[in-house]
Amino acid sequence: MKLTTLTIASVMALGAALPAVAQTTTAKAGTELNVRDQPSPFGAVLGALEKDQEVTIDGCLQDISWCKISSGSMNGWASGQYLYVEENANAVPLVDMSGAAETVTVIQQTEEGTSKTDQNVAATATGTVGALTAFALGGPAGAIVAGAIAGTAVGAAAVEPTEDTITYVTANPVETVYLDGEVVVGAVVPSEVTTYEVPQPELRYLNINGLPVLVDAESGTIVRIVR
Template structure:
């Protein structure tokens, strides 16, 4: 796999500064494959992928405790706290704020590890079936992404003559691997 070096101008959301109430760092484990982003929200670009069961260091979390500034194998970024397991409650984590700076030219080098792999796009008849058999969506905090596990209480629905099941999460149809209950494809 070739490494790509991307150069660009990052305005406003590009570089972040951290202000922490406490200097203590906390170890956490990802409970699902999780995107590491340049800022605290799904609108920020992905800079890395934290695989399920990998460790990160939490530098601090935003005031609401929903997003945390983390270090994953030397890559700094923001991860959704709903998929991070720690021995401490998110409410007692050190607090961090996200601040933007002016435009800065940065060099982004993707990490050497593979990106999350999803299953191949489903055949047209599967997409049609899921669209015509819409079910009541479930709502989970955070972003819908490949690799998240669904709670046992979430009902997933069969697709005739197909290996995967489906459900609508946060209004989006997703394919689910029935044994692991992990999302393997998010439909556009």
């Protein structure tokens, strides 16, 4: 897969711009957020951003589903759904800028042979494939960002994993399940996906897209990514 960066001048606005948002070159992570080597939930994880960590936006895909970011020594791709900018004291997810931000550099995806993403998807043809649902606090997908700003971070009321539970997950790896969507705290795992017991009955675990996670046993909501 070849990624071609289009200059700002070559990007035509598809709608009215969001004044301060459209002109920004920085954003913040609305939750603990993976940084990947390509714009895909199946890309290799290079590191993770802390909640509210500031990043520089080097460019985004046309729909702003993924943005190329840098923060300190970390460079890679992050989900636009969980990056936000502040506008009049409100958190505005970058993904809401799709089609409206003529001053955001657009990175165009073009196929050149078989990409790593293609290979990963092909490898999961016989596995479990579903989708992660963004957990919104009284709003649509993306409200997780606003909730984090307001101090009502998703999972705050969840049972805190003990050291014994973390050790158990690390010592007992399970087969990876591939799901469409970024793996973040607060995302909900489809009910049909198999999860496994841990020492704490309130929690269960599984491996999503290569990342071990603990979920709430009742709701399937991700409460911890075990790194």
